[in-house]
C-alpha cells in the first residue's frame with residue numbers, strides 16, 4: 448500500500464476508555480513501542496462489565512446533563528455468546544478451575560467476564576498505563592496534534608498534547624428510545640437502567656425489542672410479573688404467540704398505538720393495559736468530548752466519514768475509533784482493529800492517501816444504499832465480519848479468524864434467536880469447542 452501519511456515518530460497516544468476495547472488498544476500500542484496513556488473515569492478496568500446496582504435518576508436517560516452510570520448490565524446477565532469465541536485471540540476465555548469463585552459455564556455470568564478482563568490486564572501489565580477516575584472532557588485538534596483535557600476525581604484538570612487519540616469509550620450508554628406519546632400514563636424505563644425484576648412484581652409489562660437484552664429482560668421480569676408482552680419489529684404483523692418456558696410471556700408484532708387509559712394496542716390487534724413499558728431498543732453512538740471541527744459526525748447513528756469503521760480520512764492516523772461495528776465478535780474485533788491502528792501509528796503499516804480512503808468510504812456508503820440498508824445500520828457487520836477481520840489481518844500480518852470462532856458466533860446467534868429460553872445451556876456444536884481447545888493448547892506450546 449502507498450501512503451502520503453508519515454508515521455508518527457516517538458508517538459504519544461491517548462486511549463479513552465479502559466474497557467475491553469481500551470485494554471486491547473493499550474496492549475497493541477505498547478507492543479509497537481508507543482507511549483500510551485489510558486484515561487478512564489471509573490475506578491477499575493472492565494468498562495461495561497463492571498456491574499453496579501445503581502441506575503440513572505431518569506429511567507429513560509433523556510436528560511443530557513444527568514450523571515452517567517456507565518454499565519448497562521442487569522444482575523442476572525449471562526453472556527450471549529459462548530466463551531471460547533468471546534476471548535482475545537491469544538488469551539483464551541477458558542474456565543479457571545483453580546479458583547472457586549469463578550463461573551466455569553460456557554455462557555458464564557457477567558462477573559466471569561470482568562474477571563477475565565482483569566486477568567488480561569494483569570497478564571500484560573496494562574493497569575500501569577491507566578489513569579483511573581479521570582474523565583476526558585475535551586479532545587480537540589491543535590497544530591496537527593491533539594489536546595486532551597481531563598478532570599480527575601479530585602476535580603483537578605489536566606491539559607496535555609498527544610500525537611494520536613484512540614477512542615474506546617463504548618457505545619452502550621446513550622439509550623435509543625421508541626416514541627411513546629406523553630399521553631400514555633404508565634412508567635417507562637430503558638434497559639440501560641434495568642437491574643432486577645423486583646419493581647415489576649404483579650405488573651403488566653410491555654417490553655419493546657426482542658434481541659439479546661429484550662429476550663433476557665422479558666424472561667427475567669416474567670418470573671415475578673403478572674404478564675409480559677414483547678413488541679417485536681422482526682415478527683409478522685399478525686403474530687401473537689405464547690413463548691415457551693413460562694405461562695405469562697407473549698410475543699406480539701409492533702405497537703400500533705398507546706392511549707390515555709393505559710392501553711397499548713399491538714399491530715396484531717391485541718390490547719393490553721400495561722403498567723410499564725421497558726425499552727430494549729438499543730443505544731446511540733456518542734462522543735460528547737470530541738471536537739473535530741465538524742469533520743466526524745454522528746448522523747442517524749452512522750459515525751463518519753470513517754475508513755473501514757476506524758480512521759477518519761482527513762484526520763488519520765492521529766484519530767481512530769475502536770469498537771464501533773456491532774453484531775460482531777467484539778473482543779476479537781477490538782484486538783484486530785487495535786493491531787491495525789498500532790501498526791499504522793508505529794509506521795510499520797501505511798494507510799492509503801486521504802483521497803483513496805475517502806473514495807473507499809464513499810463507495811462503501813453507496814453500496815449500502817444500493818442494497819437498501821438504512822444508514823443507522825452502517826456499522827452492523829454481521830456476515831461481513833470475517834472478510835473485515837481477514838482484511839485487517841492482511842494489513843498487519845496476523846492470522847485470519849479461525850473457522851471454529853466464526854462458526855461458534857454464527858451458530859450462537861442462531862440459537863439465541865430460535866431458542867431464547869435454552870440457548871445458554873443446550874447446544875449441538877461440541878465439535879467446535881473441541882477445535883477451539885485444540886487451538887488454545889497450541890498457544891501454550
Ligand code: FAD
Pocket residue numbers: 463464465466467468469486487488489493494495496517519520521525526527528533581582583584615616617618619660736769770776777778
Ligand atoms: P465499554 O466496556 O463500555 O468501556 C468503555 C470505557 O470507557 C468505560 O470504562 C468508561 O468508563 C470509559 N469512558 C467513557 N467515556 C469516557 C470519558 N469521557 N473519559 C474517560 N473514560 C471514559 N459482548 C460480548 O462479546 N458478549 C456478550 O455476552 C455481551 N453481552 C452484552 C450485554 C449487554 C447488556 C451489553 C450492553 C453489551 C454486551 N456485549 C457483549 C457487548 C459489549 O459492549 C462488549 O463486549 C464490550 O465489553 C464493550 O467494550 P468497550 O471497551 O467498547 O466499551
